[in-house]
Amino acid sequence: MNLPTVCVDGVVQRWEDLRLQDFAQGFFFGAGFFTTFRIDAGRPLFLARHLARLRASLAAFPTAVRAPEPALLHEDAVRDSLRRGLEADPLMGARFTGVGKLAVSDGHVLCTFRPLAPDLEALHREGRTLDSVEAGAYRRAERTVNHKGLAWFRQHALLPRLPVITNEADEVCELPTANLFVQFDGALVTPPLAAPCLPGIARAVLLEVGPLEGLPVVERALPLADLSRVQACFFSNAVALAVGVPHLLGRALPDSLRLAERARAVLEARALHEG
Amino acid sequence: MNLPTVCVDGVVQRWEDLRLQDFAQGFFFGAGFFTTFRIDAGRPLFLARHLARLRASLAAFPTAVRAPEPALLHEDAVRDSLRRGLEADPLMGARFTGVGKLAVSDGHVLCTFRPLAPDLEALHREGRTLDSVEAGAYRRAERTVNHKGLAWFRQHALLPRLPVITNEADEVCELPTANLFVQFDGALVTPPLAAPCLPGIARAVLLEVGPLEGLPVVERALPLADLSRVQACFFSNAVALAVGVPHLLGRALPDSLRLAERARAVLEARALHEG
Numbered sequence: 001m002n003l004p005t006v007c008v009d010g011v012v013q014r015w016e017d018l019r020l021q022d023f024a025q026g027f028f029f030g031a032g033f034f035t036t037f038r039i040d041a042g043r044p045l046f047l048a049r050h051l052a053r054l055r056a057s058l059a060a061f062p063t064a065v066r067a068p069e070p071a072l073l074h075e076d077a078v079r080d081s082l083r084r085g086l087e088a089d090p091l092m093g094a095r096f097t098g099v100g101k102l103a104v105s106d107g108h109v110l111c112t113f114r115p116l117a118p119d120l121e122a123l124h125r126e127g128r129t130l131d132s133v134e135a136g137a138y139r140r141a142e143r144t145v146n147h148k149g150l151a152w153f154r155q156h157a158l159l160p161r162l163p164v165i166t167n168e169a170d171e172v173c174e175l176p177t178a179n180l181f182v183q184f185d186g187a188l189v190t191p192p193l194a195a196p197c198l199p200g201i202a203r204a205v206l207l208e209v210g211p212l213e214g215l216p217v218v219e220r221a222l223p224l225a226d227l228s229r230v231q232a233c234f235f236s237n238a239v240a241l242a243v244g245v246p247h248l249l250g251r252a253l254p255d256s257l258r259l260a261e262r263a264r265a266v267l268e269a270r271a272l273h274e275g
Numbered sequence: 276m277n278l279p280t281v282c283v284d285g286v287v288q289r290w291e292d293l294r295l296q297d298f299a300q301g302f303f304f305g306a307g308f309f310t311t312f313r314i315d316a317g318r319p320l321f322l323a324r325h326l327a328r329l330r331a332s333l334a335a336f337p338t339a340v341r342a343p344e345p346a347l348l349h350e351d352a353v354r355d356s357l358r359r360g361l362e363a364d365p366l367m368g369a370r371f372t373g374v375g376k377l378a379v380s381d382g383h384v385l386c387t388f389r390p391l392a393p394d395l396e397a398l399h400r401e402g403r404t405l406d407s408v409e410a411g412a413y414r415r416a417e418r419t420v421n422h423k424g425l426a427w428f429r430q431h432a433l434l435p436r437l438p439v440i441t442n443e444a445d446e447v448c449e450l451p452t453a454n455l456f457v458q459f460d461g462a463l464v465t466p467p468l469a470a471p472c473l474p475g476i477a478r479a480v481l482l483e484v485g486p487l488e489g490l491p492v493v494e495r496a497l498p499l500a501d502l503s504r505v506q507a508c509f510f511s512n513a514v515a516l517a518v519g520v521p522h523l524l525g526r527a528l529p530d531s532l533r534l535a536e537r538a539r540a541v542l543e544a545r546a547l548h549e550g
Contacts, residue, residue, distance in 0.1 A: 002296075002299070016296075020293040020294060020298055020302075021291050023295055023302055027380075028427075029428060029431040030305040030427055030431070034303065045483070049426065063432075103303065139411065139414050142426060149426075149433075150302065150304070151305040151426035151427060152305055153304060153424050153425070155420075156304040156305070160338060168443055257546055
């Protein structure tokens, strides 16, 4: 899945040359964190935010994960390392568009690259139906869910079905790999971090930028039962940015695609602005 | 931490030669399972049980984890592969006493070895105080807790403190790396798998073998509050077998050491019997 060129601690290497030994705590215990981001024509989107989240996760678990030298997670160092990785690989090049991943474990920073999923345009055009719920899979304020850890198996195992994950109070948390936004009661509502859910980069940007099509964007506890009354729905992540949900748990929500398109436009504009 | 010789899919290799690429799903997503067991003078204890648990975990998540060829997890094949690994390493040899670990991910079976912790004898002699609780960290019937997954970060992060983990109903579940047994109301009580807790190998053997010092061994929901009334306590895992808890959440339980010693004797005898 990964392209053949990677960077480890800023040094360009070949994926096939990396040793398991150097990432043993990440492998055996999931003791590490990662983040996945979009690269547009060589430019990583929201890189500073992704790095800030990685640093926050390392700070939250100072003994359980061996952090890399702080300089290795500075924005300029990572940007430079990504650039050299792209330029070193004839399959990518300086103007590569695709997906980057930063994984941090065992004192190392690993950057890998892969192409965009071929169906991303269709996903943007047609949206994605959500038709199942994983009830009570999270508990409120569960701490590890707020960090994108290498121990990501609970979410990984749910990915093919993409259920709406709820907590023990039947409140909506997130999707396995995305935050959820719904148009409801005159606002664009997304669950609070304590639901719990991942502090997604696109989610944070949408909350900061503010009203979308006149709808204030707010964090608010979202009972699963309320999904039967929402007017539109999309989900967000750092790669697809925003994807409309034209069918949510059996209800048709035709306005979802347009709302997701507006959210994508906001995210793309903001990414340009942040450089 | 690992000794230099390992086996992958039955082939003896050097730990430093393994490639991250071959274990990528285990590393990035915690998509795999592991088990850790004692090796006494070259003999892996309860190997058939450890393999049965690995196979059950693979069967429980058939799409999320790429299983190895079934033959690679047959008892004879693994026993043979362990033997060849021990004989190949001058630091171990055919009569090695220590710890083995089997990790399964990405279609591979990885066996690694390490020495016994130098303080294991002291741990058996003196026991281990338990003085903290991780309240509500698990929820009842949480499925992934019943499988020893490579996404083991929640437990890994709690290891240094070794708290008693409870669920949302304030019932005892387990310790981060051990099952808990308490003498209470004329029985030796351990929480049920649905608490949830790991189906530990030593735990299963103690339940099967039956009365310990005249106490029937039973699975029963164990409210945290009841710990203030127990008469003795030990914890079990496949490496230390059983460790007494002479101090539990501030209470002295002097009988714990003797009870743990009895449990160890039962486990050692049973391991001999199972060959």
